[in-house]
Amino acid sequence: MKINSFANNFGAEIISADLKDPSLEITERIYQAFLDHQMLVIRDQDLTPLEQVDFTERYGELEWQENSKHAHPDHDKVLVLSNEIRSDGTAVGVVDAGDFWHSDSSHHEEPVKATVLMSIRTPSEGGATDFCDMYGIYEALPRAIRQKINGRYGIHHASKALNPRVKISENRPGAKEFYAMQARERPMVRQPLVRTHDETGRQALYISPRFTLGIEDMDDAEAQPLLNELFSYITDGKRRHHYRHHYRKGDLVLWDNRCIVHQATGGYASGDIRRLHRTTVIGQRAFYTPFGT
Numbered sequence: 001m002k003i004n005s006f007a008n009n010f011g012a013e014i015i016s017a018d019l020k021d022p023s024l025e026i027t028e029r030i031y032q033a034f035l036d037h038q039m040l041v042i043r044d045q046d047l048t049p050l051e052q053v054d055f056t057e058r059y060g061e062l063e064w065q066e067n068s069k070h071a072h073p074d075h076d077k078v079l080v081l082s083n084e085i086r087s088d089g090t091a092v093g094v095v096d097a098g099d100f101w102h103s104d105s106s107h108h109e110e111p112v113k114a115t116v117l118m119s120i121r122t123p124s125e126g127g128a129t130d131f132c133d134m135y136g137i138y139e140a141l142p143r144a145i146r147q148k149i150n151g152r153y154g155i156h157h158a159s160k161a162l163n164p165r166v167k168i169s170e171n172r173p174g175a176k177e178f179y180a181m182q183a184r185e186r187p188m189v190r191q192p193l194v195r196t197h198d199e200t201g202r203q204a205l206y207i208s209p210r211f212t213l214g215i216e217d218m219d220d221a222e223a224q225p226l227l228n229e230l231f232s233y234i235t236d237g238k239r240r241h242h243y244r245h246h247y248r249k250g251d252l253v254l255w256d257n258r259c260i261v262h263q264a265t266g267g268y269a270s271g272d273i274r275r276l277h278r279t280t281v282i283g284q285r286a287f288y289t290p291f292g293t
Contacts, residue, residue, distance in 0.1 A: 001026055003033050010133045011243045012037040019045050019055050019252065027058050035200055039131050039255035046250060047118055049074040052279055056116045060281040063112055070094045072277060082275040093275065096169040098264040101132065101234050102210035103257045104280060107158040107189050112257055113283030119251040121275040126267025128246045134204040134259050136241035137233045138194060151288055153190040153216040154207050159183040165209050190216055192288035197258050204259040205230065206286060234261060258283065
């Protein structure tokens, strides 16, 4: 197995790794690379849903998929992300998933630790995923801003109906009703604006345009301009802390939601099939510790 680092040590490619039945040594090396590089691209894999579950479970307990109608028929902990449409007009998987910058499940009290995507089919163009290094973003913030946000909490919610920064996709049948239901039934969740990584001890900015709606104990007149300024580092056109992944069939991509935000970039035709299988590892409650741990 060989590990090739990407620019600035953010992300790495792993080649010559067999994930169908990896040894303990390989499993541990992959996890250390995951902590060191935050996201990994493991090439040339051909995992069935059951094999993907087995591999992912080596790193923790798997999350049940909330969107059960798009769970894989072979395993209910595998979520299908796809633009495929069945002959009866129903969607095979989640369409237009992850189309705004976010950290998976930050709207949960215990957000997921890791996400694994297995690339099954790739479109002829488009379909990439952008990743942003939130360690690097936090370290790049002016000292005055770091001091202002350290120890404060952001307010997160899953529903797009409550977030004026995002739009509800017209390509997802029933989406407006789904997000209206979320707005009624889901509670707001508080998360630290700066998160201390529970394994590395490093500090990361822990917000996203998709899920962070406000700042606890701060009026919107002050909170929204501050959030906009923080979000501008994520959406920075210079991409100083970013990596864009163009999928190949057989890529298995693994990333750390405690210190990364990501977004799907779209850009592929409706009939040009993109299909990925997603598994997620349950994490622990986010926390902030001054000066790390």
